[in-house]
Amino acid sequence: MGTWHVGPFDNDTAWDLSDTLDEASPDARPGIVRDALTRVIDTTGDLDADISEEAVAAAALVAAQCPGGEPIDPDYGPKRPLADLTPLRATALRALGRVVTEPSELLELWDEPADGPWRATITRLQRTLNPQAPT
Numbered sequence: 003m004g005t006w007h008v009g010p011f012d013n014d015t016a017w018d019l020s021d022t023l024d025e026a027s028p029d030a031r032p033g034i035v036r037d038a039l040t041r042v043i044d045t046t047g048d049l050d051a052d053i054s055e056e057a058v059a060a061a062a063l064v065a066a067q068c069p070g071g072e073p074i075d076p077d078y079g080p081k082r083p084l085a086d087l088t089p090l091r092a093t094a095l096r097a098l099g100r101v102v103t104e105p106s107e108l109l110e111l112w113d114e115p116a117d118g119p120w121r122a123t124i125t126r127l128q129r130t131l132n133p134q135a136p137t
Contacts (some may be wrong), residue, residue: 008112008120010062010127011078015055021078035060039090039097047105054101054108058124063087063093065130072126095131096136097122 004014011020019038023031038060041053063073063079064087074080100123101107112120 004113008061010059010122015052015057016059019056019059020080024082035063035087039093042097042100049106051107053060057097061098061127064094065127070097091131098128
């Protein structure tokens with residue numbers, strides 16, 4: 003696993019997702035994001051780090067389009083524009099919840115306190131995605 007920082011696109015798996023999105027037709031891109039999120043949600047038992055990293059990146063793409071969302075770094079994220087992903091907010095929120103629920107390999111790899119830098123990244127995404135959360 004190539005990971006160099008705590009951001010949603012700071013790993014090889016997220017870069018692969020970006021490449022997949024850039025190579026896909028504009029109509030296919032929202033489905034790719036949705037599939038990355040639902041793979042995590044539908045996983046029972048051990049959750050593999052690679053699909054979790056994909057889901058975190060996909061959730062970041064959704065969050066970037068929400069009010070208060072952080073823009074995706076153009077050097078790491080997809081280069082081509084994405085259609086409106088905000089209808090996937092609830093799905094992205096559920097996916098992030100699953101990523102930080104055991105058994106999750108990514109959670110184990112980022113063995114840190116709840117206020118550690120990786121968890122802070124996930125928490126920021128969750129707050130942005132939650133339409134009920136105060137800003």
